[in-house]
Each structure stands twice: as C-alpha cells, then as structure tokens.
Amino acid sequence: MGFSTDAIHVGQEPDPSTGSIVAPIYQTSTYVQEALGSNKGYDYARTNHPNRKALERTVAKLEGGVAAYVFTSGMAAIDSVFRLLRPGDHAILSRAVYGGVYRLTTQFLVQLGMEFSFIDTSCLEQVQKALRPSTKMIYVETPTNPTMIVTDLAAIAALARDKNLTMVVDNTFLSPYLQQPLALGAHIVVHSMTKYLNGHSDCIAGAAILSRKEDAEKIYFLQRSAGAGLAPMDCFLVSRGIKTLAVRMDRHNLNGMAMAKFLESHPKVQRVIYPGLPSHPQHAIAKKQQRGFGAMLSFDVGSLDSARNLLNHVKLCSLAESLGGVETLISHPASMTHASIPADVRKQIGIADGLVRLSVGIEDVEDLIADLDHALAKI
Ligand SMILES: Cc1ncc(COP(=O)(O)O)c(C=O)c1O
Incomplete structure (x- = not known):
C-alpha cells in the first residue's frame, strides 16, 4: 500500500x-x-x-x-x-x-x-x-x-x-x-x-x-x-x-519553499538556511535523500537587536518554542531552544544571536509573507 x-x-x-x-x-x-x-x-x-x-x-x-x-x-x-x-x-x-x-x-x-x-x-x-x-x-x-x-x-x-x-x-x-x-x-x-x-x-x-x-x-x-x-x-x-501527515507535509513543502525564496530576496535578511535552496551547502545531498525539503528554515538578521525587533512585531507567526504544527511558529534559538548550550559553543556551531528559526505552517502563504514583510520593515 x-x-x-x-x-x-x-x-x-x-x-x-x-x-x-x-x-x-x-x-x-x-x-x-x-x-x-x-x-x-x-x-x-x-x-x-x-x-x-x-x-x-x-x-x-x-x-x-x-x-x-x-x-x-x-x-x-x-x-x-x-x-x-x-x-x-x-x-x-x-x-x-x-x-x-x-x-x-x-x-x-x-x-x-x-x-x-x-x-x-x-x-x-x-x-x-x-x-x-x-x-x-x-x-x-x-x-x-x-x-x-x-x-x-x-x-x-x-x-x-x-x-x-x-x-x-x-x-x-x-x-x-x-x-x-x-x-x-x-x-x-x-x-x-x-x-x-x-x-x-x-x-x-x-x-x-x-x-x-x-x-x-x-x-x-x-x-x-x-x-x-x-x-x-x-x-x-x-x-x-x-492520518493527515502526507497532505500536511505536501503543503509544508510548498509553504517552506515560498517563504525561503521570499526571505532570500529580502534586503534585511543576511542569509537564509533552507536545504531546498541551491545556496544551501548540502542542497544536492538533501535532494538525493529527501522526498521534499520540509518547512523548517533559519535566517540571520545580523544582530540580537534586529532579531528582537522582528520577533516583537510579527502578528500571525507566533513567538514560541516547538515546531511542526499546522500554525507557523517563530523563535530565537540562542535564547530559547538552544539556551542550554554555552555561548561559545553556540557561536562555534553557527547559532548566531541574529539567527531566527521559522517553522512554516500550512496557512495561506501570502498571509505569512505579508506578516514577515511587515515585521522585517521594523528592523
Ligand atoms: C529535533 C528534535 N529532537 C528532539 C526533540 C525533543 O522532543 P520533545 O520536546 O518531544 O521531548 C526536539 C524538541 O524540540 C527536537 O526539535
């Protein structure tokens, strides 16, 4: 089956x-x-x-x-x-x-x-x-x-x-x-x-x-x-x-890719890390072993202040730990999910203070893009 x-x-x-x-x-x-x-x-x-x-x-x-x-x-x-x-x-x-x-x-x-x-x-x-x-x-x-x-x-x-x-x-x-x-x-x-x-x-x-x-x-x-x-x-x-995993993941794939492309083209964003983008260092491996690129991505806005500004101005995306739900969640790994890793180790492994993580949900992606566009303008 x-x-x-x-x-x-x-x-x-x-x-x-x-x-x-x-x-x-x-x-x-x-x-x-x-x-x-x-x-x-x-x-x-x-x-x-x-x-x-x-x-x-x-x-x-x-x-x-x-x-x-x-x-x-x-x-x-x-x-x-x-x-x-x-x-x-x-x-x-x-x-x-x-x-x-x-x-x-x-x-x-x-x-x-x-x-x-x-x-x-x-x-x-x-x-x-x-x-x-x-x-x-x-x-x-x-x-x-x-x-x-x-x-x-x-x-x-x-x-x-x-x-x-x-x-x-x-x-x-x-x-x-x-x-x-x-x-x-x-x-x-x-x-x-x-x-x-x-x-x-x-x-x-x-x-x-x-x-x-x-x-x-x-x-x-x-x-x-x-x-x-x-x-x-x-x-x-x-x-x-x-029971709905496959249909949710199909939609997550589409929304993840749309959001990654939007962020990559935004002047306030220094770098987007999404395995589905050709700019990702292991894009070819992801393509080989994955059936899709999913809806998790991270992007760097340059500093803790910029990240704070962004996170304080999103409305539709919820500032929260966790990921993988139907609703879009946004988080700041350095102070949230990865706070238990010492600052020097975080730096070594690439968790910069300006790094923001997005778990893209299955809402209408135009609404998500509008929300992030509005919040990025506050940086
Ligand atoms: C990749 C990954 N593995 C494991 C865990 C731990 O799972 P749980 O929070 O259900 O204990 C998490 C939690 O965020 C995670 O992101």
Whole structure:
C-alpha cells in the first residue's frame, strides 16, 4: 500500500467489539483477567495498552522498522536509545543537535560513564577522525536544529556498517513522509512526535523505531520498566494527527519553499538556511535523500537587536518554542531552544544571536509573507 493508505489504516482497524471506525481511548490503568494467568493481551497500562499498540504499529510501518515504541516525549525516547550504551562506551553526535540532547548527554549521561563527541557529521572525514576503539554509536540529526546542516545518511551508514556501530537518526524535522533513514542503512530512528507526526501542537510525544529485533527487545524492556510509555489520550491524538501527515507535509513543502525564496530576496535578511535552496551547502545531498525539503528554515538578521525587533512585531507567526504544527511558529534559538548550550559553543556551531528559526505552517502563504514583510520593515 502507499504511504497515505498506511498512515490512515495500519494500526487503525475498526474496533472489533462495536465497529467504531475510530478506536476508543482506553482510559484505564488495569485490565481484568479472565482467570489466573489468562487475559486479553493487556494487564497493566504502564506495560501496554491498545492505543499505544495501535500507534506503535503505524509508526513502525511508516518508518519501515521491525518495531516502534512510543514515549511521553521525544527526549524520553532518545534517552532510552542512549541507554543501549554501557559505561565506557563512546558515541559521536551531530555537532548542532537539539539543545535538550546536548543537555541530556553532557550533563547527565556522562555521569553514567558514557562519552560523547559533537562532530560535524556532514563531513565524513571529521567523523572518521573522531572514532575511538570504544565508539559504539553515531547519532545524526539531519537537518540539524536550527542550523539546517544536512548529513549524507548513506555515507554515514556505510561507515557504521564497516565499524560495527549503531546508527541513530533523529528524523523529527522531516517525518517519514520526506525521509526514511532505515531504508538508507540506519538502525534506529527517533522522533519528537510532538512535531510533524502529531502536527497539531496539542501533545508531547516521542518514538523510537528499530530495525533490529535485539534493539527492539531492549527498548521495550526499558519502556515498560522505566514507565515512560505514552498515555492513551496522547496516543489517540498522535494517531489522529498521522492520518493527515502526507497532505500536511505536501503543503509544508510548498509553504517552506515560498517563504525561503521570499526571505532570500529580502534586503534585511543576511542569509537564509533552507536545504531546498541551491545556496544551501548540502542542497544536492538533501535532494538525493529527501522526498521534499520540509518547512523548517533559519535566517540571520545580523544582530540580537534586529532579531528582537522582528520577533516583537510579527502578528500571525507566533513567538514560541516547538515546531511542526499546522500554525507557523517563530523563535530565537540562542535564547530559547538552544539556551542550554554555552555561548561559545553556540557561536562555534553557527547559532548566531541574529539567527531566527521559522517553522512554516500550512496557512495561506501570502498571509505569512505579508506578516514577515511587515515585521522585517521594523528592523
Ligand atoms: C529535533 C528534535 N529532537 C528532539 C526533540 C525533543 O522532543 P520533545 O520536546 O518531544 O521531548 C526536539 C524538541 O524540540 C527536537 O526539535
């Protein structure tokens, strides 16, 4: 079946007991057992419940994994994946990963004896140089948040295969509709489903999708033992959101490109970073491995003052953290999403004080352009 058909039907069969086309929300903590040792497949909702199982089937299918596990946040999913490492193990991460991943690894997981290097994964030689005998994992975010650096997934997958490393890809910015890392050789995909998969900015959720049974068993063990599995209502919301993923992403692609072109031609904008523009350094790789360029972009207005002026004058675009919803969000990475990264590191990885990030929604793009045009005039 095609992607949209799978997104609408896999895991979403009508409820067998009533025929309800949409599965009910199983808002219960426990399941009555028919007799000692005999139940209908569920016993306690931390371990599993029908809404979670349904969503996990959908997400595994869309990413092409053998299994998926959904969590209370993207960070909870990512944390579980890092727990596949043992004390003394080393992991290489994309240099400009999401700020929360930087915080989790450098401030907490290091205390468990794991080691992390932050490398420009768009440069294969730098990744090769960073390898140690103890390296066990490569964790790639592509495109990176908010610097939009694109990593060649097939090239990193070849290296991971060669060196026997686990390759993890954060596919949040594109969704499986636009990029399928497992098909390119990655072993694990993680998502903040808070973003495009849910798409409506009304819940926090995450997923880990596995291509190997042995990883799946470990992640499921962690999910049910540590108890960060996603609750029924939130599973229901993400399942509903996923049904329109393909049509939303088609519109996001169009609006993202229109906005990038508008900004690139604007005299108050110094630089636009959008993988769909020929000016983007990894445009050719993005074209090769993505089915579209998505709707995340960053642009530099030169200084903190200019960024503040712009952000204080937008009306339709909302000044807020997060991304991937139907509504356009605008943010200032240096003081918001990436504030947990020290200023000198931010500078090194290209998160300038004048950098503004845009998550272009699916509104009428003429209205979005008019809003930004008006706000840019205030700089
Ligand atoms: C690329 C990326 N990965 C992971 C996360 C973390 O996800 P969550 O906020 O759902 O925990 C985010 C959050 O913004 C993100 O942008």
